Amino acid sequence: xxxxxxxxxxxxxxxxxxxxxxxxxxxxxxxxxxxxxxxxxxxxxxxxxxxxxxxxxxxxxxxxxxx
Amino acid sequence: xxxxxxxxxxxxxxxxxxxxxxxxxxxxxxxxxxxxxxxxxxxxxxxxxxxxxxxxxxxxxxxxxxxxxxxxxxxxxxxxxxxxxxxxxxxxxxxxxxxxxxxxxxxxxxxxxxxxxxxxxxxxxxxxxxxxxxxxxxxxxxxxxxxxxxxxxxxxxxxxxxxxxxxxxxxxxxxxxxxxxxxxxxxxxxxxxxxxxxxxxxxxxxxxx
Numbered sequence: 001x002x003x004x005x006x007x008x009x010x011x012x013x014x015x016x017x018x019x020x021x022x023x024x025x026x027x028x029x030x031x032x033x034x035x036x037x038x039x040x041x042x043x044x045x046x047x048x049x050x051x052x053x054x055x056x057x058x059x060x061x062x063x064x065x066x067x
Numbered sequence: 068x069x070x071x072x073x074x075x076x077x078x079x080x081x082x083x084x085x086x087x088x089x090x091x092x093x094x095x096x097x098x099x100x101x102x103x104x105x106x107x108x109x110x111x112x113x114x115x116x117x118x119x120x121x122x123x124x125x126x127x128x129x130x131x132x133x134x135x136x137x138x139x140x141x142x143x144x145x146x147x148x149x150x151x152x153x154x155x156x157x158x159x160x161x162x163x164x165x166x167x168x169x170x171x172x173x174x175x176x177x178x179x180x181x182x183x184x185x186x187x188x189x190x191x192x193x194x195x196x197x198x199x200x201x202x203x204x205x206x207x208x209x210x211x212x213x214x215x216x217x218x219x220x221x222x223x224x225x226x227x228x229x230x231x232x233x234x235x236x237x238x239x240x241x242x243x244x245x246x247x248x249x250x251x252x253x254x255x256x257x258x259x260x261x262x263x264x265x266x267x268x269x270x271x272x273x274x275x276x
Contacts, residue, residue: 026209026212028141032273
């Protein structure tokens with residue numbers, strides 16, 4: 001799954017650690033989500049969308065090849 | 068007052084060890100292992116009560132530093148759940164060492180069967196507590212960490228099971244001889260070691276940079 005987490009985080013001027021603290025997750029989880037190595041659960045995806053004031057579908061989109 | 072201020076500043080500095088330069092974080096990790104192994108060496112090499120007490124303190128300091136340094140090397144901060152886990156596990160760990168050092172050697176001298184069984188099984192009390200702490204800790208981890216713990220426990224069961232089966236087959240073929248008591252005692256440490264290594268590997272692979 002592709003996502004805009006890194007882009008939105010950097011637009012807010014936050015480090016991975018700061019975002020991790022906002023979401024109450026580990027920094028490695030943020031790193032894995034940003035690098036597309038881990039797809040967050042729906043509750044975490046909604047938390048991210050709410051934090052960045054985005055619609056969830058504007059933040060995440062499935063990889064073309066995996067559809 | 069000034070001493071308390073220095074202590075608080077020191078605690079804060081250790082609490083944010085993830086922000087230290089890399090060489091300091093790795094240095095802290097090496098120091099933690101030196102304290103931990105050195106503490107055990109002191110404990111097992113001496114019979115004097117004072118030295119053994121000192122050794123326990125060194126082990127505790129090493130363990131505390133180990134938790135902070137491991138997290139820091141992975142660019143991870145120590146969270147409230149990590150502190151809770153440390154606070155819960157350290158006393159249990161100390162009780163286990165004390166029981167192993169001072170109660171287990173007495174088992175052979177006890178004649179009453181139920182008392183002998185109670186003394187022999189006494190180290191299980193802190194171990195059961197540690198198991199409960201681990202279950203609660205994993206439940207309070209975030210979703211990706213829980214997946215890592217699940218994968219690590221699966222790997223541990225598979226590796227220990229396959230190695231155990233292989234050794235059992237060699238023993239059945241009379242190609243190797245193993246002490247059954249020793250083999251049974253090694254199951255939990257082997258599971259914990261492989262589980263720990265698999266967890267560390269997964270965390271290293273996904274560490275933040």
